[in-house]
Amino acid sequence: MLCCLAALPLALAADASWVEVRSPHFSVITDAGEKRGRDVALHFEQMRSVFGSLMTKANENLPVPLQILAFRNTKEMRQVSPLFNGRPTEVAGLFQRGYDRSFIILDLSVENPWSVVFHEYAHQLLEGNLSGRLDPWFEEGFAEYFSSIEVDNKEARVGKIPEETYRILQQTGMMRVADLFRVQQNSRTYNESGDHRETFYAESALVVHYLYDNKLFPKLTVYFNALENQKMPVEQAIQAGFGMTAEQFDKALRDYLGSGKYRYFSMATPAGIVAAQFTTTPVSAADARALVADVHAHSVDYLGQALTEFEDVLKTAPDNAAALRGAGFVCMQQKDYERAEGYLRRAVERNSQDARVHYYYAMLLSQEGPLNSVNSDQIKRELEKSIALDPSLADAYSMLGFVQAFSGEPDKGIASLKRALELSPRNERYLFNLASVWLANQRVDDAITLLRRLAGSADAELSLRAHEALEQAMRVKDQSGRVQWHVEKGPEAEKGPQAHQESAKPPTEEESPVKVVPVPPPPHFIKGKLATVDCSAAPQAVLTVAARGKFLKIHVRDRTQMVLIGADQFSCDWANRSVAVNYRERPDGDGDAVSLEMQ
16 A cells, blocks of 8 residues: 555645745745635744743744645645555644654644644744653643634633543543653553543643643742652652642642633733735745655655655756755665765755755765764864754754764864754753763763763663663773873973863873773664564564565564563564564664564
């Protein structure tokens, strides 16, 4: 079925007239007409402004560029909808996240496409504002709270509890608050569909409404501090943070639900947002097709057909900069570096003012081989161009910082990495890069502090890498504690403090017994069908996974120690199950498992 889908061309309506509407903070591309496009942009400008009004000192900008694509009907929406059993699911709105670009996609033929995308947009706003790890109940409850925003010409209403929330909790009952607060990203309740997951989302939203309505939101800081820094159990942290026992919180929440009464914030519609002042420009059919292909290039379900779509655009519009950029991006993902470079060079020639082209080209150079004085300078130049064109692209700062740090500019590297974290405070990849830089530059204690935090990440892949790096950091610290550097006191000591600091540098790698082991390469990720499990060589196992039209063998070193999500224990009887796998590639083309998620 997927092979058949991959062979189909993009099904954009031939009579559609595409237009881009630009507001101060958003770009909306739509085939539903200029008026509808302005309305979409207005909704998002209002949502952004309301968020800033309710969150003090909020940063309303996103750390990842956002493109909004609004289709005029459901038929066109289906070509980007997630697949289930090979068929597009029915969705009114879709948020597709990427590290270099995110997409919000809407079906404007339905009555209310906003709640789903506003929920995910609220997550993005949180990413740009809060540091540290927050529990899933707060993450999802906060996003649900803001997804209910209603705005008209006079007022904005925030925090109205949807009828669906009442219905779910009345039918399924409520979890104990302490149990709700214990749910983590790798918990079955959070990952498995069904009543438990529905209850989790509904009750999380209810708790956030309750905290807002009863002016308890400021107490969250005390609760999370007690939980994370003072290492209190959940029940004690509830008492410390909210001034009531967990049982009292349960009763208060049941009473709140049973009363059927709730408050919501009503505020004047944010001033200064006038849809008539947004700019509009026509979009060619080739650019529209390239945009949909770009959505596919960032989707696990459609990645296999994206390159064909870009190349189809280039057959009729060989100089289309967006299609050249997208084709280069996909070829790079497929490790076809020669073709990727050709496409990206042409893209730069067609549009040198595209920040993503320079960012992709830097990424390509970094993947083609180890850093050296020649390619590191070229990578830095491309990233600096990208940042100059888009100063909000956090990933460009992170990559620049890593390259600077490992090419002889550690201070600049740390500054760039910190800038990436200012834009995206909770991005754990950036934190891991910073820890790696600190470790490589002998700031071992700083690295250990970060790595201990990352070792508890809900991201199984990152947690594993952090554990490996933490073990390395502890070895470095142990060895360096037994090594004393001896600095000869010579004539240069009379030249002042600076000369002494230079003479007191640590030994070079050749001289020092302390070796910094390179951080292992990042794992690959695939989604597919688990066809068979071979457990004949216990405790090892070999998984055969069908994905992207081929079979891949994934080796498990010890199935009793496997990082599992969505299952309590490993089973040798699994077959024909949907899975997501993180793995490291072997020289023979097989993979070594990092984590396995049952879906």
